[in-house]
Amino acid sequence: AQSVAQPEDQVNVAEGNPLTVKCTYSVSGNPxxxxxxxxxxxxxxxLLKYITGDNLVKGSYGFEAEFNKSQTSFHLKKPSALVSDSxxxxxxxxxxxxxxxxxxTRLLVSP
Amino acid sequence: DAGVTQSPTHLIKTRGQQVTLRCSPISGHKSVSWYQQVLGQGPQFIFQYYEKEERGRGNFPDRFSARQFPNYSSELNVNALLLGDSALYLCASSGDRERYEQYFGPGTRLTVT
Known part of the structure; x- marks a missing residue:
């Protein structure tokens, strides 16, 4: 059975700093x-999706995610956080x- | 183009009552799915319908039922409401060309007292 884990209940980051929201998965077959x-x-x-292809996926509002098959992870990232990303x-x-x-995961971006 | 719409926005019911929630998918989308999101948790899958047929059912009791109409809109019915049914009910639709990409409506907030 498929399962998804988000190990952090909340992530705090200052505006302008990079952010990462973590995700690991367990699926059978291609995720x-x-x-x-x-x-x-x-x-x-x-926001975005990974079906196949490049491991770095770009999505809406400047977000991107990195697919890592060996670590079964799909972390969400953004180079520069905005308060409105909260x-x-x-x-x-x-x-x-x-x-x-x-x-x-609750993301809180502080001014 | 209009997105997925749901009605009503909010609903307050008493234990033991019955409720019907409605969903209209994005134009051209034939698949509709229903999810329950309890406060503080991720959405849990309830049903999926495609071309008016049930294609999937989550781990919910028989008090939950749904149907899809010829225009692809859908209704979710919950009988004999319990306090634990209080949640945000989300409807999502998807098209044939990108079946794995689901678009969500704003949800219906159901409160059972």
């Missing part, structure tokens, strides 16, 4: 991996006909 962001009282917004971030893996989500 299809995703990052979503959730703002208060809102649904999930798609939100709840979810990593997900595509299982059979469904998405399996991690527990989420």
């Amino acid at each position: 299809y991996l995703f990052w979503y962001v959730q703002y208060p009282n809102r649904g999930l917004q798609f 939100a709840l971030y979810f990593c997900a893996a595509s299982g059979f006909q469904k998405l399996v989500f991690g527990t989420g």
Whole structure:
């Protein structure tokens, strides 16, 4: 069965600094991996996906993610954080006909 | 183009009552999935429908049911509500060309008292 782990409940970073939100996965077969962001009282917004190809995936709002097969990781990154990036971030893996989500990581960017 | 829409936005029900939540997918999307997000947790898969047929079901009791209509909109029904059913219910749609990419609606916040 697919599973996704997000080891950090919260990540704190100062505005302008690089940020990393960690995700590890356990899937059978080729992994299809995703990052979503959730703002208060809102649904999930798609950020980026890895299906195949380059290990560095670029997505919306300047975010990117690095797929590492040997470490079964798919960490979300951004070179320079903005206060407006503060939100709840979810990593997900595509299982059979469904998405399996991690527990989420709250990102707090301080001015 | 309109995204995934859900109604109502908020709902308050009493234990034992029944509730129906509605979802309209992105135009052209034939697949609709439902997820339950309890506060502090990640979304949990409930159902997937494609072309009006159930294609997947998560680990939820039979009190939860859903259906998809010819226009691909969908309803999620929950009977005999429990306090633990209080959650944000998310609907997502996906198209045939990118089946693995799901687009989420804003959700319906259900509170059971």
